[in-house]
Amino acid sequence: MGMSEDRVARSMKEQLKRGYLKLAILYTLLEGPTHGYKMLKRIRESTLGLISPTAGSLYPALRDLERNGFIVGEWAGGKRRVKIYRVTERGKKIFREVVEGHFNLVLTIRRWLLKELTPIHPMEGLDVSSGIIPLAMKILLSGGIASQEDKINFLKDLKETLKRANEVINNLITNIDKRLIELERGETGKSIDVG
Known part of the structure; x- marks a missing residue:
């Protein structure tokens, strides 16, 4: 049984959003390495609010990009450790x-x-x-x-x-x-x- 047209359209829009978010992450990391919270802020600012990711959408996208070798994350800091991401040549x-x-x-x-x-x-x-x-x-x-x-x-x-x-x-x-x-x-x- 097929999905309704509304569900198909919603699914396609979500796929596009995830794709644009990944591009926004790569673009943001081209400016230099950063951690997740700062990345959220940079993405909102650089896209004039058109892309406004939440932590719940950002971190799965970061994991996917890291798994595919487009970015690398390294833990840094003492008591308050943060993961700093940078874009790879492949990214x-x-x-x-x-x-x-x-x-x-x-x-x-x-x-x-x-x-x-x-x-x-x-x-x-x-x-x-x-x-x-x-x-x-x-x-x-x-x-x-x-x-x-x-x-x-x-x-x-x-x-x-x-x-x-x-x-x-x-x-x-x-x-x-x-x-x-x-x-x-x-x-x-x-x-x-x-x-």
């Missing part, structure tokens, strides 16, 4: 491969979606791939040592791109509303040009 390599693969997938899906939406509304003005993706890749793959200037430029570029995306989306919604009215009235074959 750095897999991080780069996964991030590059992820960005390629995102660009492919973006191109596909834009191609599918073009008959409804031209999507000019929404070219994310030209500046933001390469800069994001540079920051991610810098091993946590991106310059302050690169980070500021990335956020400024992201903000401008999101503004352009918002304009395109608003135009698309307007165009869809007009097309719906046409279809509900039984009009066909007319294209609408919303600038």
Whole structure:
């Protein structure tokens, strides 16, 4: 007996969250070795709260990464011992491969979606791939040592791109509303040009 669609969707989302958490851990450790509590804080800060792991999700992910040789943990301290984690060369390599693969997938899906939406509304003005993706890749793959200037430029570029995306989306919604009215009235074959 198969799982319900809701259960399948929830399961897929949980798998994605775990994958992103592992990437966030590797990224955090590229900045330097740290212990679990500090890692939780760094992940929340570096992802602007988009990834907010709990101890209950962090430590199983750390164990899995350690078991696979992507990170190494060593106990340190006297009375209050803490396990300090660092990323291995294998972990750095897999991080780069996964991030590059992820960005390629995102660009492919973006191109596909834009191609599918073009008959409804031209999507000019929404070219994310030209500046933001390469800069994001540079920051991610810098091993946590991106310059302050690169980070500021990335956020400024992201903000401008999101503004352009918002304009395109608003135009698309307007165009869809007009097309719906046409279809509900039984009009066909007319294209609408919303600038």
